[in-house]
Amino acid sequence: MPVAKPESCDSRVIAHIDMDCFYVQVEQRKQPQLRGLPTAVVQYNEWKGGALIAVSYEARKFGVKRSMRGEEAKEVCPQIHLVQVPVARGKADLNGYRNAGSEVVSILARRGRCERASIDEVYLDLTDAAETMLAEAPPQHLEAIDEEALKSHILGLNNEDGSDVKENVRNWIHRCNADHRDKLLACGILIVAELRMQVLKETEFTCSAGIAHNKMLAKLASGMNKPAQQTVVPFSSVQGLLNSLPIRKMKQLGGKLGMSLQIDMGVNTVGDLLQFSEEKLQERYGLNTGTWLWNIARGINGEAVEGRLLPKSHGSGKTFPGPRALKTVSAVQHWLNQLCEELSERLCSDLDQNKRIAHTLTLHVRAYKSSDSDSQKKFPSKSCPLRYGTAKIQEDAFNLFQAGLREYIGLYGGKSEGSHYSGWGITSLSVSASKIVPIPSGTCSIAKYFHWQTSSHFSSIQSPENLRMDATHLSPPGNESYSEVNLPEPKIDFSGEESWIEDTIPGLGLQEQKINVWKDEFQSRGHSLAELNEVEVAEENERSSCSYIRDQDERRREAWSYNIDEIDPSVIDELPTEIQDEIQAWLQPRKRPNNIVKRGSTISHYFSPTKKS
């Protein structure tokens, strides 16, 4: 739900930069022969030609649209070039696009506060740059205005018949009788034009931009003239723009809220909102949203541009629609392992490149239960402290899954069905890492950071009883050990930076106490805690997370050495052939299912929290 924020400054200059069909541009840079041709990026080519996720403007002229199938696109535009999104570990790999987005951000951040809004969009606060320009080199005194700036669209600037459009723009920029706010926007035009040219020069990507006094209007404007153009919203044209703007075009109003405004309140355009008092809107939609709506009807939007160049979370997910739904814990575990591998890799890059550490691991699952009435019951999301290292992330994610599954199955586990699967299917899995904080470089935030470390470094302890093929075998609620996933972590109270770490702390595991002793030792030798954290993380990282080759081997061994032995072969025979094949592949070169002998004693070794490597 949107929330109202007071306007911080009477007249800001905000730009919204939107890359044009970004994924297509990234692919065209890789394959320059595709430039200028109708092109689309598709994922999962095997079914009906895959789904389009980005479409070039040349292809759009033929009526090709996003969310079309590759085959449909070929029908309306036979000459279209379809490029597949890269696949890694059986899923779409968007890293190339993420990295390309970062290239752009690093250029755009040069002139002012920059907020990465998505993989291909950023907001810029150019107020300072514009004020500076106005003071030192105001546009009025510039005889030559850049050609790119002259191509800007200025909302509300009426082009009289026969008049030269560029000349009108030049005049608008040069106007010296304009009020301060428009003069600032004029500076914004020049700055953004320059930035866009810089992006093109350094990355070969084109983008479109909106320039206005707040984020909402800038965002609105950037989409009005694409591709490779920029649009300005002078203060005087705001109300005219909003009055006729369909309510759903407004950011945040494209969903249920916008629909409710339309259906319940008869609001069809943003201007229609003006007839309602702030109180009325608050009464219907709550204080925050009500005020927010009242403001946007008037073109007021105080949201600040956050100075943030990096994402706040990383996620890796995959859907398993319809018949492809996962029906065994083993299949789930296989895919969780893939997703966690990707996540771990990205966390590693983030650590290397940005010196940041994530502290929370979350698992999201979508599932259906065919059995009974509560089939629409949601599979609960679960989270736990994030431990670095691919194998650890995989282990923790799997534990989260089991905890969720037990809740999901609830009391209707259908115990009578024996080893048969009990009627659930997983249609979507995703793991994400959040609470990402920079490794402190100075001493100021050590205490806080250290608190994080101690509460996240060691977490769930698993027992072998949890690792079963079938959910019907899950132990009954109450005495199962994976509830420990959600147990509160022991925390150390730091009263300040000089806080001392005790040698022995009640409630801490042996391992944690050992570490704390080690930390003391380290500190007593004159090192700062910040240094220690870096060392610790670096070591952990080097050992298990970033050495992919060795790690992979190790992980396979680990992941499968405990529960293959527990698979009932009769269960495998009843699975869909696709999954059977998968399992057969995993089992090799281990035993064939027929030869499986019950033998579960090595499990505790693999899940011991003291396990190293």
Next chain:
DNA sequence: ACGGCTCAGACC
């Protein structure tokens, strides 16, 4: 129960 895969933010 095909629109996949990500992200952010608000609410309680």
Next chain:
DNA sequence: TGGTCTGAG
């Protein structure tokens, strides 16, 4: 808090 929901591209 953690978990759910909404909304965006």
